[in-house]
Amino acid sequence: MDTAVSVLNVTKNYGDVEALRDLSLDFPRGQLTSLLGPSGCGKTTLLKIIAGLLEPTAGNIEIDGKQITGPGEDRAFVFQDFALLPWANVLRNVSFGLELRGVAKSEREAIAEKYINNVGLTGFEKSYPHELSGGMRQRVGLARALSVDSKVLLLDEPFSAVDEQNRRKFQEDMLELVRNENKTFIFVTHSIEEAVYVSDQIAILLPRPSRVSEIIRPKGFRSAGVENIRRSKEYLDIVDQIWASLRNYVE
Amino acid sequence: MDTAVSVLNVTKNYGDVEALRDLSLDFPRGQLTSLLGPSGCGKTTLLKIIAGLLEPTAGNIEIDGKQITGPGEDRAFVFQDFALLPWANVLRNVSFGLELRGVAKSEREAIAEKYINNVGLTGFEKSYPHELSGGMRQRVGLARALSVDSKVLLLDEPFSAVDEQNRRKFQEDMLELVRNENKTFIFVTHSIEEAVYVSDQIAILLPRPSRVSEIIRPKGFRSAGVENIRRSKEYLDIVDQIWASLRNYVE
Amino acid sequence: YAAKLKIALAETPSDELAAFFVALDRARANGLDYEWTAFSDEELAIQAVLSGQMNIGFGTPYSAMQRSKAPIRIIFQLSKLKFFPVTSKKYNDLKDLDGEPILLHSRGGGTDSIANVIEDKIGIKFGKRSYVPGSSNRVVALVGGQTDATIIDLSNKNKVVKKFPDKFNVLPMFEVDSSDEALFANLDWIKENEEQVGIFVDALVSVWRDMHRDPTIISKETNPDGPIGQLPKEILAELDGFYTDAVAGGLYDPNGGGRKAAAADMEWYSAAGQLTGDPSTLNIEDFWYLAPLDAAMKK
Amino acid sequence: MTIFGYKLPGMSSLILWALIWEIVGQTGWTFFIPPLSEVIGTLIDVIGTPAFLKAIYETAYAFLAGVFFAVVIGIPVGILIGKSRLLDELILPWVNIFLSAPLTALVPVLMVLFGFGMKSIIITTTLFAIWIIILNSRAGVKQINRSLVDMARSFGASPLDAFFKIYFWAALPEILGGVRIGVIRAVKGVIIGQLLISIVGFGALFELYSNNFMMSHFWAVLIVLFALAFSLSEFLAYLERRVSYYASSR
Amino acid sequence: MNRSLFLKLLSAFIVFGTWELAGRIPVSYAFPTFFESMQALFAMTMDGSIFVAYAETLKPLTLGVAISAVSGIGLGLWIGLSSRFEWLFSPIFIVMQAAPLAALIPILVMAYGIGLTSKVFVVCIMAMPVIVLNTASAVRNTPTSIKDMGRSFLATDRDVILKIIIPAASPVIFSGLRLGISAGFIGAILSELKITPTGVGDIITYSRSIADYPSMYAAIFSIIVLAVLFLNGLERVENYLFEGNNRGYVSD
């Protein structure tokens, strides 16, 4: 299997707090991998290490077989706390990633416009973050990450504040990107159902200090369609199985 | 039925943006009411108006039949963006509500300690918000609101960043408070499943300008237990019904 | 070749400097090229000359000459230490000040040494000495009732007398020949620029002499576009009065001070604590450079 | 402030203070405070005179140059020491030292290094304005939201990009506050420079007028100076209000 | 030895070394070397004159700084909170900030004499405006979301000020305080130079007038050391009071 990102024996300590211990994990190219684990187990930490934003205490990250030294154009990040520029309006915020990559103004605004529309914020281009609701802010961060068209997308609980309707739309969009553009997604979520539905591979993390306890590869649910899946027995079984193992480790 | 909080013909405009229009809704005492609605429809706005933090453009709020004029001891708020004091550690943050109510230091710290333990943050009392993960921060905000022991609790997507395990625990805790202490919960969530499981009453809001489109009173699921409910047909039906109506209004 | 002569004033151009600027104008007519910079106090002017950024400075840098061993020499006495004990109506004579508090410029400054000498000559002992730098500030303190006795300069004494004719007494003082303001320069520089220094000292001597004959020549010769001519008319109107008083009071020595002033200075500044060592053993040549003045006096 | 629903412009309270001044002056409480009307009269008399115009020019030139250097050096230095521990440890102690050094004490050194001309006065002005700009920029950067920094890095911001697009803006409310205060201090700095180093410009006028008890002249110059300080401070306050929309939601 | 101390010593070494060299060249007769100055300081310490001087200087200084800090923060809060108060009083502080103090000293002497009161005034005029103006602008920038939180938990106005606004504004308040206090030091010296030379100001003027430059520099050096120690203490207080505000450096 073609590996896009590999995490090799990564350890991360924050002072006394040991967040990750000797964690290794491969992310196959063109697939969606979910990270599931208790709150505070180190998912955000792992994502930031992959993004090149944090130095691991030990171990390293390889992308396409090459060790990373910092952030790169090949990765885009959706932040758990959105990380919007409070002084910039929605349009500028969404096009900010492109701005940093030196795309000309008219071009990047056209692209941003498209993604703003995609996340359902048309009409709010000129609004500032403090004039938006929580879910709207989150969607701005999502649009920004999508607009730079990176090969690897790191999504830290990207749908936590959006409504069910939008969440389902974004899930479909995401799956389409996996399917058609061969993008690699690394996706943090707390919803087991969501993970089971969208993932090619689910990594279950242990509580701090975190390692991978189990890798599950659910399959075949997508074809059934969102509507019906919730009533499918296999789906419910696998959700229960994950829930059981999560609960086990936690206790 | 005994009404704890009534929202009477409330309208709220932010400049040109009309967030709520002539919204009326009753919240029965000792029950849990969920607000479900698309992102940006005005749920946070409504909660802040009930909390007395925002003035409605028109209409008013009554608590126990008396019109409110501002925040009061009878209500506690869990903020969507957590609103922690960055300069205060977890213990101080959790006990901050009590501190403002003039509770003596040793007493409030004892109470805070209990709620910190309740939300699973024992050991992090001395940590500062910037040293916590997203979910841990959210739990600090939750513990702060619970510790002041108000009659009405306003919860703005309080579990959006916590893991499934914790979420289920908090749901049980919340239901227990409803059952045993006759507290009134007003609860914003984007998870239809969650709303159906915990609510005595679900208010479905229309997109901006928001009004209540429908009130649903699911019942009988709690007794079945969390484990089994997901496979119950009535449960799935009602979830689908809500989903369908949400989707209708949005489109 | 003659570089611009750089003069460091120790105060802004005002009525007291009018005569000096008249002399500068005469020197210019004789071919002296100069520019001036005003400093807020004497110490800065001394430092500026010490560090070679200015050629000629204003002040009495005796302690700097003795301590820093810099080859600085005085070439001309501009004005004498004419200071006036001014008091409230409480006192009528210097003797009345025995044991009484007095307000002076600063410890070790000119007025402090005047107070020392007064003590010596009159045989009294002042009470507590407090210090307020700046004659005009001491006037304010006096007017404001913060003190009953102080020592101030001529121009401020005149202002007090004029503004508050019968509120204060000006006590009679004995003659003092030592210098308040003098011109000084670096010896090496003087030797390299004998000609310029000569023109300058000649002009000064001629103005000082003319002024003694007729104090109003200062206002007549003042260049209306120069720094003094630009002063507010209120000040210009006082010029004649000021110079008449000054000449009558002996503020200016028509002979440029010279040996007499130097000897008086040795005495005075030793008493004031700015010079160390027995005044009679101090060598005048270490402090004054008299050649240009001698030459000018011969003309 | 609003009175009867009418919004009063920012500095209109000055009229009130001017009135108080006039009254105090009229009572003749002290000859140091002549009535404002007299001061204004004097101002009108002297403002066109070449001496006055020259003083304005000399003062404005030194002031603007001093502020310019304070801003273009102060903001980057403040931002850099706010974000980098190494630079902070190296530079902050010296900032503290310069901050607390009585400037009078530095003057001889300045004179030795830069002479007595404009240069030293400009430097004195800069020295007055720069520290608050550095410290405020530093404070602004230190409370920056880390996620923004991470975000910019993850999208490949160069250090220069990060500087101009993140740090500068995130700290802008504090920076502007600092510049506003720095500019007002620079007014004082330029006068002190003109008094301490070489007596030119407004400094010379102050010295002259106060030595000769020409109080209404003295206050006339002060008024011009205050007008300068006020208009600059109001302009910067206007800029501050322009960023206030995000200042309290960072 | 820890890194921070090492860096401090290193930079001190470089600067004092440059001073020593500059004094030896010499750049000016009026510029003593570092060692000469330190000798003078040592001499003053041994004969106790420096302590006598500081006993005098610290009176107006501590009094003025204490008054400015307390009332400056108070007024700053008030100005930041009330637009009416800002309208009325912020011009005063802008005037105070811009006023050429040296030129105004005669008025102070006139009104308050040549004693402690006018010196305290000078210290306050120097120290207060920057404290007031910085506090006011910091108060205006307090995050709304935590103010809302406070209100929802029934914070009284006093609580909001003491427990939310002040801590949130503390980094900027403290930078104003630092500046104000150091301006207070300058004010104390200025008042001793311009009103009545006592204490350290007297050492400076006296040694300057007798051209004892090493003593003059020693006195200046000592006041700077004192100010720096004081400011470091202030920083400690800040870090202790609002520990969580110190989120470290982005560079770590």
Ligand SMILES: Nc1ncnc2c1ncn2[C@@H]1O[C@H](COP(=O)(O)OP(=O)(O)OP(=O)(O)O)[C@@H](O)[C@H]1O
């Ligand atoms: N301060 C403000 N200024 C202008 N518009 C605002 C402001 N606050 C909220 N709005 C607008 O009001 C609407 C409702 O916002 P609100 O935060 O109540 O939504 P919400 O239902 O809580 O959404 P979410 O589920 O995304 O949190 C949004 O369209 C938003 O743009």
Ligand SMILES: Nc1ncnc2c1ncn2[C@@H]1O[C@H](COP(=O)(O)OP(=O)(O)OP(=O)(O)O)[C@@H](O)[C@H]1O
């Ligand atoms: N800057 C920091 N300093 C100290 N400890 C930190 C810091 N950042 C994170 N931690 C600790 O590291 C652990 C992992 O944090 P992380 O944010 O990676 O968790 P997470 O898995 O993303 O949790 P969540 O699901 O709640 O977002 C937590 O226990 C947290 O307390």
Ligand SMILES: [Mg+2]
């Ligand atoms: Mg996280």
Ligand SMILES: [Mg+2]
């Ligand atoms: Mg909301």
